[in-house]
Amino acid sequence: DAGVTQSPTHLIKTRGQHVTLRCSPISGHKSVSWYQQVLGQGPQFIFQYYEKEERGRGNFPDRFSARQFPNYSSELNVNALLLGDSALYLCASSWGRRNTEAFFGQGTRLTVV
Amino acid sequence: QQQVKQSPQSLIVQKGGISIINCAYENTAFDYFPWYQQFPGKGPALLIAIRPDVSEKKEGRFTISFNKSAKQFSLHIMDSQPGDSATYFCAAVYSGGGADGLTFGKGTHLIIQP
Structure with a gap:
């Protein structure tokens, strides 16, 4: 069975740009959560979606959706x-x-330059 | 505000030894406590988890000890192997109806020396 898959694996963007990251959950799983992990820290909760509705949101600005x-x-x-x-x-x-x-999936490494 | 405090930040253990990582929490609304293992460039992998009504859970070489009154829990890795070298995170989940996600500790970088 496939695990959680994320795309792309790496991404470089310029300040001010927009980015879209994608995730496919394990088959049969109905809940998807997003986390941000800064180097050297534990993951921080951003969002949870369950049955296509937002069920929770962490302390992140409205730039994140x-x-x-x-x-x-x-x-x-x-x-x-x-x-x-x-x-x-x-x-x-x-x-x-x-x-x-x-x-968890393997993650998307985003670099903003 | 860090709600799950993890220590030590780094740990070096000899092959065959016991690795011990500790976590403490403040919010008694947490009711599920998983441990994750993360290798460089990979996502965290679920190792083992415990609920507060159990004082100890063992899976292979990995054991969680849970002290509800002290609001502390720890991961013990028996017979530590070089392949166990990774970053370990403790985490906690709220029992409430809201979805607050996993609250992680800051991680412990474990090195097993051959």
């Missing part, structure tokens, strides 16, 4: 990129609404 599609895949969008947005963006999927038994 996301959505979940009918097939449970998800997109994370970041507008007006800042240098500080450079990080590993992780997607996690779980079966139910709660973030127990959450499985």
